[in-house]
Amino acid sequence: MMRRGFLISKKAQEPEVTTIKRANSREEPIRLALEKPGSWPTNVLATNSNCVQFISLLKVTKRSSSLSTGGATTPDGPTHIVTTLPPLNNNEPNTQCLLLQGTKQVILSTPGFPKPLPPPPASPAFRLGPSPGKGMGLFSTRQIKQGEIILWERPLLIMASGIPIAFPASFSEAQRAQHALNDLEFYMETAVSRMKPDRRAAFMGLHNCHKKDGSGPLMGRVRTNGISPASQTKTEVDVKMADHSVVSEHISRLNHSCSPNTQPRFDFATFAHQLYAVRDIAEGEELTLQYVDILVNKTERAENLKPYAVVCTCTACTENPRESDKRRSAIASFMPSVPVWAVNRQLSDDWLIKKSLQILEFIEKEKVEHVAMYNNATATVMDAYICLGDRQNASKWAAKVMIRHRWAEEYKRVEEFLDPDSPAYVQHPLWRLRVDENPTNAKGAMYKLMAEACGPGGVSTMSNGMGLFTFAQGQEIPPETLKKVLAMVKQGK
Template identity: 35%
Template structure:
């Protein structure tokens, strides 16, 4: 029951594995042409569950693309070489890094890009004050993460290095000769072949090289893909992966984001869904960690929640996007959805953009201020103060207060806005 691949550092998202489109074959052909070298291929897994027809009887699973396992800081790889590594690099003659190490399936050049960053390495940030969370069971959502004290908006709740970081389309690490099998097998059969090959790669990584305590935590995570042929390890990744913004192969993120990476984390992957989330996250490449922040004030005992779907859509569309995770959302925004709340969700980003433009053009009157405060109230009541656009509204209100000479209010809304901007 975990989140999809993020399209931004905030709430607007894409699934960890995108749905196939009618133009996908053409897109893949373009991608293959754009990627130099024979090992950069795209074997794209579908979003959500697929019909499990099994691997064809005449197919023999071959296992791994030739790779190298490297704990050290080596960066002189062939341009497209696939590597399984430890980050931060691990010197077994020295004590482990106090902030922990992540297992990483990566292109060698991307490993070099991170290790050679001017700001790398940086220590994992530490929350202030006493511990703010605990992991425990929920009545109807499996394990969850709960606040153990009052948490202020904008506060860092936890930061952790991932258990595993892998390509968003992990099929890219499969033997590129498998691309030729598209002509031999049906699309459904080829999906099963791809997932089985990915599973074999993950078996090698998880069971042979992941640290025992990390392996135990990884295997304990939920898997909503137990019956569709994903395999137990790939199913955990497809269920629990956070997209990592800023980590990608090559000079830029391609149009289909197939060259990006996802992370599985010990605590963060236990955070359950709500369409009215109260936490957000960001990935720090220099510390190589995922940090979770309070999106609003969270009282002690409240479950931490994060939206696995795009918030700016109707309740019916949200439920459809969440269906592959194997549950129906019962948050207040879904249970109490109305045509008016659906309209607010689908239109709130445009309404905020219009407000920004109006203030930028010089609108400065009490009527405009009242309308923006009313919009802010509606968003808070609907739980959309966790949306990507909400801090933009706070910024517009602050700017308008400045134009109206409302100095104290200007500072207040500007301060509130900074709590939401990661």
């Protein structure tokens, strides 16, 4: 789920303590290493020698009531780093990053990094313009097809969240919050001062809805505009970067909708956000993004939107929200298990397909095609047809997965299933699992054995599609089945 950065956390909704994640019980302050803008040391995290400056941001700690300014002599290495990425010496824009120690190395090891950005289109598919009641917003300049990349944008700034802040024990919650905001503003000054003048002007031109809660002008902009770069595919870099805030010149102008028509995905090779159209978009339509989880009910969404000063007036929030909430809840709780349905003889051959089609209908009705379930339910229909050995229908659904997995979780090698005569079908782990008595595929055979071992009452599928294999207490596994299982284990299957 793409969501606004660290600011949607429970803490973020309480202005007094927002953005503060304490380091540990000892409340160690951070030590910040600053790389020379434009320099490209490859091992900066391993040594301080490449740092222009190495400062210990030691403020008042619990253990010391006096204010210490720290210096360059701390024996420990940096905990955080301010760096400029990517290291391309061309005219491409770059990003000022405040990262946790170690994160940069993971970024550097991304396959293909640093890849140049694709050339910009002759005329952009979006424009900035006023959006009544919402300030500025982005609008399409032409018809855009589902799955198209609307824009490809290198961020202005990336900031790690959860930066530890040290406080004296005597501070009240409010004092701690203000102290933390002051520290964070200082870190941001360090990063923003390194931006080229046009990039700094773009950053300072962004909206700030945190003017009255103690945030400085820079942190106010990060809090208003930051989104998480987390994507669905859980690579090491995705995991490392999930807890970061990304601020961009254009993507940060997207206003919120509970039925958004775009979904960003961060591409670490180009170090840039790709903004996808998640359904067909008409010329002149406003482009929108989800700021908070939109599958929760209207009341919860309204609460979660408060830190962004957004009172949502979208269709889902205003027209028959109770019906909308029901559909959204069904989408959120759908957990289809294809293999369990395939071996569950109590269900019909089309049970899972019908369930998935209903969820897809709800998704399209609610206009929430950006959620991962849109692709998951589509892939479930494709997989169900594979279980039935129906190549023609499976290949039709593979074509839909091809588009829908672009912004959601990837279905590996789905292109191999576009041709109904492809040899990839017989190699698929679920191939004919529903129709063959003895599936040739090892994984399929394993599910059959599980069903056999549990007995007819032990295979169950809940109404939300979730499948379970259960054993009754004291239930014996038939010796023949046990033999087969042991043989499979022996063969390393």
